[in-house]
Amino acid sequence: MSIDRRSGCPINLSLEVFGDRWSLIILRDMIFGGRRHFRELLNGSLEGIASNILADRLKRLMELGLLTKADDPSHKQKAIYSLTEMAITLVPIMAQLGAWGRVWLPVTEELSIRAELLEKGGPPLWEQFMDELRHEHLGAPSKTAPGTPTVRQQLRAAYEEVVARKAEAVTA
Amino acid sequence: MSIDRRSGCPINLSLEVFGDRWSLIILRDMIFGGRRHFRELLNGSLEGIASNILADRLKRLMELGLLTKADDPSHKQKAIYSLTEMAITLVPIMAQLGAWGRVWLPVTEELSIRAELLEKGGPPLWEQFMDELRHEHLGAPSKTAPGTPTVRQQLRAAYEEVVARKAEAVTA
């Protein structure tokens, strides 16, 4: 279940980590959607991942060092998945991927607004977002001044604004 | 052979384009290795792609608009594959992917020196590289001042320097 190491090329090795159709989707939902539980990932996924694939990928991502698993104190069967630093530093890749897809592929407006915001914010915004993720997932001290909205809140607000505007356009 | 469109999310759509183990490898060899012919891609690949997979992916990448094919005037059977603007704008993604892999994965020094150079050069270097690719593949006018080494030459020189140094370390 570890990587093949077809070559020592960094692009190849990166591809061996998430060169499949689901690994990055799961990480996307954890990073941007804030999902931490198996069911959240299973039911919340727009793309409809199957439970066995999800289980397999979570296991694989743990073995590769991108995720850790811990018991949820509120429920003896619940597991909480956390991003590691290795996964948190994927934010710039996600941002570039989103920016590229937004230009060249048939994205929907409400789903691409977040990519747009992340692109406009550039590396400083990515850094802030990564700090928030470190706080959330690794227990690191938060560097952002209290009172300022989190990046995820900003992304969510932008998304909901588009959805509301589109709904209004329909009913108007 | 087109993409599924499981959702309109830009990250998902990008993943449907090159969320497999070979598409990005082929594009990497074309972008960084300057390969344009079937055989070059087949034999030059470090990872050892099979000919049927290569043929399949080239066809797919053409259908998706990332590559074009033209006859080679020097040989009636040879085909020259060219990158489109869509593929050329993958350079920042490749750079980020390489930078991430270099940090977190067991890369070899000689193969990661290019990623390091590309990371250090940042967006300005990426832009210069994309301009060179546009010149090479799309016939666009070259913007770089004559006499300055091309980015690919710089990458190649850095690679060969590492190889030479390592060879010396062995024989010394």
Next chain:
DNA sequence: GCAACTGATTGCAAAATGCAATCGGATAGG
């Protein structure tokens, strides 16, 4: 006690992958 929910696992069919052999046409050397 029982229905709903937790993170998974199993069986199975379909699709993708990887390998080896091969194709018909084009070219280069003698």
Next chain:
DNA sequence: CCTATCCGATTGCATTTTGCAATCAGTTGC
């Protein structure tokens, strides 16, 4: 010419991966 080599693929076939549906045993709330 003739033959060896190279050209971009294609085919057949065994293996692996994928995706779906059903199911699991333990936990919780009522």
